[in-house]
Amino acid sequence: NVRFDILQSADDPANFVFYEAYKTQQDAAAHKETAHYLAWRDTVADWMVEPRKGVAYQGLYPIVNN
Secondary structure, eight states, X not given: OOEEEEEEOSSOTTXXXXXXXXXXXXXXXXXXXXXXXXXXXXXXXXXOSSOOOOXXXXXXXXXXXX
16 A cells, blocks of 8 residues: 545535555555455445445545565
8 A cells, every 4th residue: 555545525524535556456455455454345235325335536646666
């Protein structure tokens, strides 16, 4: 994990975005297999107004060397 941010909407304080940056797609996939991720996922499932969804973006800056 290169970066992890939690963002709160300025217009709707009940709306949050969790942002994680990884060097590779394989790194992101491996993270989703870890015990701490699986525990977090199961813990927060009932907190969500709707099911979580992943949105993939391509990082342009900062440039991360592999």
